[in-house]
Amino acid sequence: MKKQVDASSYTISRDTTELPAAFADWITSLTLSPTLILICILLAYAVLGMFMDAIGMLLLTLPVVYPAVMALNGGELVSATDSTFGMSGPMCAIWFGILVVKMAEFCLITPPIGLNCFVVAGVREDLTVQDVFRGVTPFFIADAVTIALLVAFPAIVLWLPGQV
Numbered sequence: 001m002k003k004q005v006d007a008s009s010y011t012i013s014r015d016t017t018e019l020p021a022a023f024a025d026w027i028t029s030l031t032l033s034p035t036l037i038l039i040c041i042l043l044a045y046a047v048l049g050m051f052m053d054a055i056g057m058l059l060l061t062l063p064v065v066y067p068a069v070m071a072l073n074g075g076e077l078v079s080a081t082d083s084t085f086g087m088s089g090p091m092c093a094i095w096f097g098i099l100v101v102k103m104a105e106f107c108l109i110t111p112p113i114g115l116n117c118f119v120v121a122g123v124r125e126d127l128t129v130q131d132v133f134r135g136v137t138p139f140f141i142a143d144a145v146t147i148a149l150l151v152a153f154p155a156i157v158l159w160l161p162g163q164v
Helices: 002-017 019-029 034-049 054-073 089-107 115-123 129-135 137-152
Strands: none
Touching (some): 019 054, 034 054, 034 137, 089 137, 115 129, 129 137
């Protein structure tokens, strides 16, 4: 019951203060390049992911960040030729969704709270958490490269579905 009240009060306060619209207005008014703003948003997700679990982080931030990224692209109804990231509104929504899920996955192996690393260390009694973090380093690097590629070349997200 308490969780339901907390969620309801968060939703009411978010909607009453019009935080998503205000954040979107602020983001679009910045003089930085849209790609740099997106990188800053992803870095904020990385920092949040160090201290929060993935689902909590997504539920807390997406109602505010998603409208801002869509506004940064030019809106939900923008065409690919008029958009900032070179894709239409619906395609940008899919791209950003994949980016955010990839960031959440990245955060699950990021110290100090890399939840998946603690789970593996708890299941395998012969491994310490430090051993698991050392073993996950190549995957950490691979995830960082993947995220960088998804930001640098947004079209690769939708290339395979476009082949069908």
